[in-house]
Amino acid sequence: MASETEHQAMRCAIEVARERGNCLPNPTVGCVVLDADGREIATGATVRGGDHAEAEALAAAGERARGGTAVVTLEPCRHIGHTGPCTQALIEAGIGRVVIAETDPHPEAGGGADVLRAAGIEVETGVLAAEAEPLNRAWRFAVTRGRPFVTWKYAATMDGLSAAPDGSSKWITGPDARRDVQQFRAQCDAIVAGTGAVLADDPRLTVRDTDDLPLPYDRQPLRVVVGETTIPNYYRVFDRVAPTLLIQSREPEVVLSKLAENHIRHVWLEGGPRLAGGFWKAGLIDRVIGYIAPSMLGSGRAALEGEAATLADLRPIEITDLCTIGPDIRIIGTPGPAPRETYV
CATH class of the missing domain: 3.40.140.10 (Cytidine Deaminase, domain 2)
Known part of the structure; x- marks a missing residue:
């Protein structure tokens, strides 16, 4: 002993x-x-x-x-x-x-x-x-399951909206929450967003403010853009800060299979309620990190697109951490199993 x-x-x-x-x-x-x-x-x-x-x-x-x-x-x-x-x-x-x-x-x-x-x-x-x-939670998951561990991050108002009716979404949460996100991004080796989110927001999809991170950081994650829509080459996702992979499919299984071929262990999924909805419906989101701003929009786009028709379609999330980051609320949870389909 x-x-x-x-x-x-x-x-x-x-x-x-x-x-x-x-x-x-x-x-x-x-x-x-x-x-x-x-x-x-x-x-x-x-x-x-x-x-x-x-x-x-x-x-x-x-x-x-x-x-x-x-x-x-x-x-x-x-x-x-x-x-x-x-x-x-x-x-x-x-x-x-x-x-x-x-x-x-x-x-x-x-x-x-x-x-x-x-x-x-x-x-x-x-x-x-x-x-x-x-x-090594994500690494072990990837090695034993044959696919990357997926963390879905979203930011929303208290009424669950991530963008206004005109499509604007910057910034729902405050600077403290945005700095907090960078610490989690730095734990992943790929950042994934859909073509719609890239075209709308022109994000860089990188870990920012690396000098402020509590740990040394020397390599940016792989940037992954998912979907069939063409992204002009002048968008920031194609700059030289980090490598970029284009996957012309929105099927979650196809995306994760391609990333596994590239030895990716931990995916940071953000940017696009449609893409996130596809992963959610497929039961391929392993951790959720949500930042909730103390505000309301009343109308706009939900953080997640889905096809739930009844409360029986609810998928529970086990909350593992709940705290405030500046004025915003951060919730971390592990999704339960996806609801089984019923047949009449």
């Missing part, structure tokens, strides 16, 4: 990983190395496109790692990717024990614990797994 020192080290590893930030399409991982006497001697976290957490921590520990313990938030990988297998690095460093929070579900990278045990290293899994789980 893991010691109190190892529990403390795991909490440190989780925090180190959180501070490193988004590593998509790879998982976010933290590692703490303890020497043979149980003293913390090094930490590391996965670098997007670079070293894994174990490699960084072992490099910092050097020979002091021999006979020590590696405390890792995710099972060390056993495959060769951009770097060598972390399992081999741990074996060569002379690590005697590895403490793991979550096992790796990836079909190629997973199974590292068995490799370590076969090499004579003591391994314990499941240590503070619940505390480590939020680090």
Whole structure:
């Protein structure tokens, strides 16, 4: 059973990983190395496109790692990717024990614990797994489900409208809420909007004000424009700030399949009630983040287009967070299952 020192080290590893930030399409991982006497001697976290957490921590520990313990938030990988297998690095460093929070579900990278045990290293899994789980919730979902995790963000008035009758929608919410959005956008690796929203608002679809983010941010998400309408090339979505992918289909399954082919793990869906309605009806929205302004429009466009005909079509949302952001209200929730069709 893991010691109190190892529990403390795991909490440190989780925090180190959180501070490193988004590593998509790879998982976010933290590692703490303890020497043979149980003293913390090094930490590391996965670098997007670079070293894994174990490699960084072992490099910092050097020979002091021999006979020590590696405390890792995710099972060390056993495959060769951009770097060598972390399992081999741990074996060569002379690590005697590895403490793991979550096992790796990836079909190629997973199974590292068995490799370590076969090499004579003591391994314990499941240590503070619940505390480590939020680090890679979207990544794990994508790996196990074969499609990206989808977060739908919308902004609306208290009467549920996201645009006035003339189509204007900037700005429904205040500057505090708009800054808050950037923190969530930075957690994703693709921002998706429909052609109608792009033509109406000419958005850039990027993470803005990156200097104000609490974590380092070095790479913009893939911008994805969905639909068959042509977007003129002078629109801001085609500037050089970030790459842009055009998908000439509004079918949610087609869109997500194409994004999975591009190794996208977490989609930020915004811009267009019709597009959001298609994803909602298909049951392909996994998290909702709504910003509600303390105002009323009375008429205009709803935040979501759908075909619900009766209250029996309501789809419940489990609220996981509710707070105020400046004068606005932020609601985060997890949708329940889509209603089943009934046949007479």
